[in-house]
Amino acid sequence: MPADNCASAARGVARALKPAVLLELAQTSREYYAWEQEHSYNVLQSLAVTKPSRSREPLLTSVADGQSVAAPDSRSTEASDALTRYDAMQDRWAQFIVMPEAGLVATPIAPHAAYESCTPIDQNILHGDDSNFMPFVPLADDPSFDSEDHVMEYKRLAWQEPYRDSDTLEITLETSRRISQKLHLSPEELDAMEVLPLILSTSSAWGAIWTGKQNDAIDWPGSSRTVYPLVDVMPPLAGNLRLRLQDYLTLWCPTPDCTQAMCFSHSLDQAKLTLDSCRYKAEPFKLLFPADSCGDECILRPKSGCAHDVEWTGEELDDLRVIAHIGGTITSCDLARLCRKPCHEISLMCKKHRGFSGFTADTNAVTTQEHVVQTRSAPASSIRLAVLDCADVLGTAQEGGKGVDVRRAAATQFRNLVRAEIIGHVEGRSVRVGRQNGSATRRYVFGLNDVFSVDAANAGNPSRFINHAPSRKANVAACILLVNGHQRIGVFAKKRIAAGAELFMDYGPEYPLVERDEEK
Numbered sequence: 447m448p449a450d451n452c453a454s455a456a457r458g459v460a461r462a463l464k465p466a467v468l469l470e471l472a473q474t475s476r477e478y479y480a481w482e483q484e485h486s487y488n489v490l491q492s493l494a495v496t497k498p499s500r501s502r503e504p505l506l507t508s509v510a511d512g513q514s515v516a517a518p519d520s521r522s523t524e525a526s527d528a529l530t531r532y533d534a535m536q537d538r539w540a541q542f543i544v545m546p547e548a549g550l551v552a553t554p555i556a557p558h559a560a561y562e563s564c565t566p567i568d569q570n571i572l573h574g575d576d577s578n579f580m581p582f583v584p585l586a587d588d589p590s591f592d593s594e595d596h597v598m599e600y601k602r603l604a605w606q607e608p609y610r611d612s613d614t615l616e617i618t619l620e621t622s623r624r625i626s627q628k629l630h631l632s633p634e635e636l637d638a639m640e641v642l643p644l645i646l647s648t649s650s651a652w653g654a655i656w657t658g659k660q661n662d663a664i665d666w667p668g669s670s671r672t673v674y675p676l677v678d679v680m681p682p683l684a685g686n687l688r689l690r691l692q693d694y695l696t697l698w699c700p701t702p703d704c705t706q707a708m709c710f711s712h713s714l715d716q717a718k719l720t721l722d723s724c725r726y727k728a729e730p731f732k733l734l735f736p737a738d739s740c741g742d743e744c745i746l747r748p749k750s751g752c753a754h755d756v757e758w759t760g761e762e763l764d765d766l767r768v769i770a771h772i773g774g775t776i777t778s779c780d781l782a783r784l785c786r787k788p789c790h791e792i793s794l795m796c797k798k799h800r801g802f803s804g805f806t807a808d809t810n811a812v813t814t815q816e817h818v819v820q821t822r823s824a825p826a827s828s829i830r831l832a833v834l835d836c837a838d839v840l841g842t843a844q845e846g847g848k849g850v851d852v853r854r855a856a857a858t859q860f861r862n863l864v865r866a867e868i869i870g871h872v873e874g875r876s877v878r879v880g881r882q883n884g885s886a887t888r889r890y891v892f893g894l895n896d897v898f899s900v901d902a903a904n905a906g907n908p909s910r911f912i913n914h915a916p917s918r919k920a921n922v923a924a925c926i927l928l929v930n931g932h933q934r935i936g937v938f939a940k941k942r943i944a945a946g947a948e949l950f951m952d953y954g955p956e957y958p959l960v961e962r963d964e965e966k
């Protein structure tokens with residue numbers, strides 16, 4: 447069926463099913479509010495203060511482990527010392543005996559829990575019209591709390607926003623669970639009907655499904671949450687590596703050092719990362735020595751018996767292309783592990799298929815005396831699975847130099863550095879792009895991705911004193927690596943560096959210095 451016909455057929459089905467969805471919504475709302483009313487009444491009852499029946503304050507103790515009794519209307523008057531109360535802990539009505547004070551040890555009233563231990567959930571603390579995500583929310587009994595001022599400042603509390611109202615959220619979710627079971631409608635189809643009070647939206651962080659995951663689930667008898675969980679995002683097909691990786695990159699929190707998918711604490715900063723935007727923008731430099739060979743068939747080992755006429759399927763080649771495209775700093779051994787192929791085959795394919803993007807003519811899988819290094823024109827990215835042995839051989843900052851270049855970094859004076867040696871890593875605070883510290887003329891910012899930079903103005907190590915030199919003069923370069931789940935910016939020797947020599951890095955095309963003109 448042509449696409450237009452399909453769409454109109456789907457619209458027709460949606461129209462036909464709309465009354466059924468409305469009916470389910472009404473039924474769920476009725477059930478939910480009936481339960482909520484009773485539940486609230488019971489909770490209030492359990493909190494109610496019982497008036498003392500004697501002048502001498504009596505204390506209550508439960509009858510032999512609190513015997514269940516009938517509801518309050520049929521409260522017994524047989525024993526004047528017994529009374530019936532709702533035992534909220536046991537969720538039942540139980541009989542208690544009123545005991546004289548003497549002989550009983552009263553449990554002292556515990557002090558109010560510390561502020562931290564009763565931090566309100568975000569529904570309470572968020573104000574809909576407050577741009578500050580975590581405004582100060584005083585405790586209600588705080589004598590210094592100026593309620594008038596507060597009311598003037600904020601128009602409403604967050605739960606008064608429909609999409610934050612937990613009742614509306616639960617009713618929306620429960621209705622869609624039931625509908626998806628009965629009528630097999632997907633969240634997208636339900637959203638298209640525009641019947642539910644909230645959109646379910648599988649693609650937005652503000653959709654009811656996503657919001658529901660962030661809240662504590664309401665445990666009410668009508669909920670089918672555990673029986674029919676709603677699936678919001680369909681996992682990409684196992685065979686589609688490009689989509690799978692794209693998905694992970696999109697979901698990953700872009701905050702440096704946070705590799706948790708959909709990390710809630712950073713959810714408001716959630717940026718859609720794409721294969722391209724997560725890449726390191728500066729001049730690429732990727733020469734890495736893997737620490738060990740990746741296995742018996744690693745090209746680091748004698749190549750006896752390695753077949754040279756291997757052929758890969760189109761899909762296998764595509765996987766290799768995708769991984770290489772994303773992993774800017776990647777060695778044959780890394781590729782071998784990721785593609786689950788022998789290392790020598792990876793090397794062979796890289797040479798054979800120089801035409802593919804990611805392995806263009808400047809792809810150069812070279813065998814050095816010791817090992818294989820992969821040099822590619824693609825910029826470095828944050829995907830790197832190897833452990834980075836970050837041996838700092840950066841000398842301490844030295845005062846001196848010419849012009850504004852006050853402090854500079856030097857290589858260790860104890861030995862010469864060899865080409866591709868890792869000499870340190872950039873440290874600093876993560877800041878959003880454009881929010882760096884430092885003066886307008888002196889900056890300590892290292893761009894990490896489109897969203898975050900590392901700013902070493904107020905924190906860092908000697909790498910922050912590395913000055914700029916145009917590419918041909920620069921003797922060090924940096925690349926971003928994912929090391930044990932953390933993003934690290936490694937600084938590598940681009941060439942042999944004599945002991946004690948000053949270190950220079952090309953800051954990239956955006957750095958406004960006259961030296962840049964010299965290059966042209």
Ligand SMILES: C[S@@+](CC[C@H](N)C(=O)[O-])C[C@H]1O[C@@H](n2cnc3c(N)ncnc32)[C@H](O)[C@@H]1O
Pocket residue numbers: 849850851852853854887888889890891910911912913914915959
């Ligand atoms: C990462 S810091 C390098 C350390 C800096 N020289 C210092 O004294 O703290 C970058 C800043 O150093 C200065 N800088 C770096 N390279 C320079 C160069 N080649 N010529 C002049 N100033 C330079 C600029 O002010 C730049 O914003």
